[in-house]
Amino acid sequence: MDERAPTLRVPAAAPASAGRAASPPRRAVWQTVGWLILAVALLTFPAYASGYLLFMATLVAINVIATTGLNITVGYAGLLSIGHSAFIGVGAYASALLWIHYGTPLLFNIAAGAVAAFLVGLVFGAPSLRIKDAYLAIATLAAQYSLYFVFQQWTSVTGGERGLTVPGVDVLGMGDIGFYYLVIVVTVLLCIASRNLFRTRVGRAFIALRERDYAAEVLGINVVLYKLLAFALGAAYAGVTGALMAVFLRIVNPDQFTLLHSVFFLAAVVVGGQASTLGSILGAAFMTMMPEVLRDLLELVGSKDVAGILSPMREIIFGALIVTFLMFEPRGLAGLFDRLRVGGRRSS
Amino acid sequence: MHQILEFSIIGLASGSVYVLAALGFVIIFKSSSVFNFALGEMMMIAAYLCFATTVQMQLGWQAGVLVAVVGSVLIALAVERTMLQPLLGKPVIVLVMVTLGVGSIMRGLAGLVWGPDIVQLPDFLPRAPVFIGDVLIPGRLAWGSLVVGLIAGAFMAYYHFSRAGLAIRATSSDQVTAESMGINIRQIFSLTWAITGVLVAASGIILGALNGITPTLGLVALNVLAVVMLSGLTSVGGVVVAGLFIGWVETMVGAYLGAAWQNFVPYLVVLLVMTVKPTGLFGERRIERI
Numbered sequence: 110m111d112e113r114a115p116t117l118r119v120p121a122a123a124p125a126s127a128g129r130a131a132s133p134p135r136r137a138v139w140q141t142v143g144w145l146i147l148a149v150a151l152l153t154f155p156a157y158a159s160g161y162l163l164f165m166a167t168l169v170a171i172n173v174i175a176t177t178g179l180n181i182t183v184g185y186a187g188l189l190s191i192g193h194s195a196f197i198g199v200g201a202y203a204s205a206l207l208w209i210h211y212g213t214p215l216l217f218n219i220a221a222g223a224v225a226a227f228l229v230g231l232v233f234g235a236p237s238l239r240i241k242d243a244y245l246a247i248a249t250l251a252a253q254y255s256l257y258f259v260f261q262q263w264t265s266v267t268g269g270e271r272g273l274t275v276p277g278v279d280v281l282g283m284g285d286i287g288f289y290y291l292v293i294v295v296t297v298l299l300c301i302a303s304r305n306l307f308r309t310r311v312g313r314a315f316i317a318l319r320e321r322d323y324a325a326e327v328l329g330i331n332v333v334l335y336k337l338l339a340f341a342l343g344a345a346y347a348g349v350t351g352a353l354m355a356v357f358l359r360i361v362n363p364d365q366f367t368l369l370h371s372v373f374f375l376a377a378v379v380v381g382g383q384a385s386t387l388g389s390i391l392g393a394a395f396m397t398m399m400p401e402v403l404r405d406l407l408e409l410v411g412s413k414d415v416a417g418i419l420s421p422m423r424e425i426i427f428g429a430l431i432v433t434f435l436m437f438e439p440r441g442l443a444g445l446f447d448r449l450r451v452g453g454r455r456s457s
Numbered sequence: 458m459h460q461i462l463e464f465s466i467i468g469l470a471s472g473s474v475y476v477l478a479a480l481g482f483v484i485i486f487k488s489s490s491v492f493n494f495a496l497g498e499m500m501m502i503a504a505y506l507c508f509a510t511t512v513q514m515q516l517g518w519q520a521g522v523l524v525a526v527v528g529s530v531l532i533a534l535a536v537e538r539t540m541l542q543p544l545l546g547k548p549v550i551v552l553v554m555v556t557l558g559v560g561s562i563m564r565g566l567a568g569l570v571w572g573p574d575i576v577q578l579p580d581f582l583p584r585a586p587v588f589i590g591d592v593l594i595p596g597r598l599a600w601g602s603l604v605v606g607l608i609a610g611a612f613m614a615y616y617h618f619s620r621a622g623l624a625i626r627a628t629s630s631d632q633v634t635a636e637s638m639g640i641n642i643r644q645i646f647s648l649t650w651a652i653t654g655v656l657v658a659a660s661g662i663i664l665g666a667l668n669g670i671t672p673t674l675g676l677v678a679l680n681v682l683a684v685v686m687l688s689g690l691t692s693v694g695g696v697v698v699a700g701l702f703i704g705w706v707e708t709m710v711g712a713y714l715g716a717a718w719q720n721f722v723p724y725l726v727v728l729l730v731m732t733v734k735p736t737g738l739f740g741e742r743r744i745e746r747i
Binding site: 247372375421435 | 492553554557558559727728
């Protein structure tokens, strides 16, 4: 799993390892072996996993998609978004409504969720483009609350506070396992898409924007267009997560799309590693698992009001993770992983 | 007509609370271009500190206010010294994310210590309604906004006439020149955070006294953001006008369209301002060097 983010800030690790004569072919072999092991593990996972583990794996995979999307916006293009969960909401409501009222096929609903979130992303991204930096953050915050308001108040369509109950979808007649495979396939495809995006003109333009937008403009990159695209693309990934989440949890209500959830995904990007697909995967897995581990720990300690403590604890830990990683390991878990690997090879 | 007048005055009074917090926001942004998303949570923590001293420890409200102000300043300084100064020179987006993280930590801590339910500060503002002509204003609101006016006036005087105020203004107009004139700009950053600590404590306590305190009190900061956006991120004077205006609009909408709309209005204002006049009504255009 070699995931060297095409960033201009990559430290000197790359030339050091490239200098070794034998390493490139050997690395390619190990990389292929790694991918194969991962593929086999993912494919056979349902055979030995319990229902709970399958649930968690599906949830992690779904969250990986939204984290990858946010990483495109925040990590690669350098645009701060703190309204990501609102776009997940748009995707969730769009696909749930289609499924409930028209019974359209799931793949169509997923695409529709992505398109809806993309368009809404364009609407909210547009005002912030004349200005820079923190303005987009404010616009996304406005998106977060405006969309929450719509979800909550447009009762005739969204069902208000109670939300929508979504009938289950049986994928390939295999129930939960079928859905797991579907989610894995979608996640893998979208991760590869995001990885490949940064080897194309568009992706490189995003990175140029992040590094110096004036310079990018001089190079002939349409700054406004690409900023908007980077933002809306992130929203589209969120829309896919929303569409899958709606079917997976079988309920869509406004409280799934609050600021806390947006901070969750931001923390996932920062913890995992900005501008890295591996980072998105690690971050989403870490952040999804963390509350579960926390709950177990609290129960182990024998605290009496687990539910009451869990929610504020989560906020503290999300915040602390963001601050700590930004200060001490800005490249996140992916950076840590990279360093361990390079360090290990040096010592051998 | 009489009713509209009454709502208008109530609106202006409640808008005045935003002014203080917005001033805190603006001076930090002006001097160090840090966008402080933890502002609302700083208000909330100050209000809780006041609650803890006055109600839980049964000391007088004077002690409560003192503890809240001192605590709030210390927290602001701690955040600035330990988290933001080490990151100076990093991209703005990193600093903004740090303040978001800090806000999340504060919200969680408050929830952990004081629980999710609403608590009330004792009445230290007089309850008796105030009449202007035959227009009635709720007593706490009237006295609250009077206190706000005094503090805001004191801050303005400090900002415009004191040496430290001059240093802050110099730093915000050009950091490099300010430093070469012998101003220690790191100290100025700390100073702006300390001042913000005071302003935020005052507005937090007054807001808490008006509406009660919950861990989500900080979300009011989003109304403050609307104020700042409307006035322009860099205008100290414009904040006053914008704050009163937002308070007025909010109350009018709340009175005639319903409470749910009231919460929505600030964001609408934000989006409108961004689309129409991104520098705000009184903001300056910052010229950037390539």
